[in-house]
Amino acid sequence: MGLVSGYEVIAECTSKGMVAGSFNTTNLETTMGIAQAIENTGVPTFIQVAPTNAVLSGFEYIYDMVARRVASIDVPVALHLDHGRSLDDVRAALGAGFTSIMMDASAYPFEENIDLSIQAAQLCPAEVSVEAELGGIGGKEDDHGPERETATDPSQVADFVDKTGCDMLAVSVGNVHGFHPDARIDTDLLRAVQEASSVPLVIHGGSGLPHEQLGALAEYNVVKVNVATDLRMAMIRTFGEAYTANPNEYSLIRVSQSAVTAITEVVEERIRIFNPKF
Numbered sequence: 001m002g003l004v005s006g007y008e009v010i011a012e013c014t015s016k017g018m019v020a021g022s023f024n025t026t027n028l029e030t031t032m033g034i035a036q037a038i039e040n041t042g043v044p045t046f047i048q049v050a051p052t053n054a055v056l057s058g059f060e061y062i063y064d065m066v067a068r069r070v071a072s073i074d075v076p077v078a079l080h081l082d083h084g085r086s087l088d089d090v091r092a093a094l095g096a097g098f099t100s101i102m103m104d105a106s107a108y109p110f111e112e113n114i115d116l117s118i119q120a121a122q123l124c125p126a127e128v129s130v131e132a133e134l135g136g137i138g139g140k141e142d143d144h145g146p147e148r149e150t151a152t153d154p155s156q157v158a159d160f161v162d163k164t165g166c167d168m169l170a171v172s173v174g175n176v177h178g179f180h181p182d183a184r185i186d187t188d189l190l191r192a193v194q195e196a197s198s199v200p201l202v203i204h205g206g207s208g209l210p211h212e213q214l215g216a217l218a219e220y221n222v223v224k225v226n227v228a229t230d231l232r233m234a235m236i237r238t239f240g241e242a243y244t245a246n247p248n249e250y251s252l253i254r255v256s257q258s259a260v261t262a263i264t265e266v267v268e269e270r271i272r273i274f275n276p277k278f
Ligand SMILES: [Zn+2]
Pocket: 083, 137, 177, 204, 205, 226
């Protein structure tokens, strides 16, 4: 099928009551692992990379790798820029062929966030979907330095969505980046945000939230859930265990293939947790 517009993944999921996982890649093994899980489940999905994780490959290699792999998958997959922090990030991802972008100007005051989100959207061709963020999502993963955690204010949502014209809204409702066993979504707040938003919502920090909450997100018009930490840990753990078991291990390809399998298992499990009815 090849890469599709982010709009197609959003439309497929919202029409069927599905939630798209949005999985961060960094390299070939992660990409192959994610793609296999998409084939196994048949659920429309975003594959994404943040600028901080593209410092080795650049956006072009990521695009080439993902586009080539999903060409043989009969499931809609979009390639998304995660946490674009500047208009240059957005330009670079669009130049490489990404089909969806996030402009994260949530660290700026409200009006500047709106202004930067509008400017980012104006850079995008008609088929590229735009995610913006309102409220600061806390926690730390390797993509992001410590941020101020600020809950999304429902009273700002309608105005923000209306003015930015964003297609998806990332919200801070108790979700945090990275793995935090105590993280919980404030479902009353999520409901208030949903009722104020004319566009579907995005939850970042999908590695650490309770499964029963993750399985109910479609009821809150959440269309996309980001997962990064779990995949990275699966890859690093595989290599660490291989070395511990045999410090003389020299078969890189064997360990790489084990990492792909481990990542597939993690991604497939997440997709099924997000979509318990499918
Ligand atoms: Zn995030």
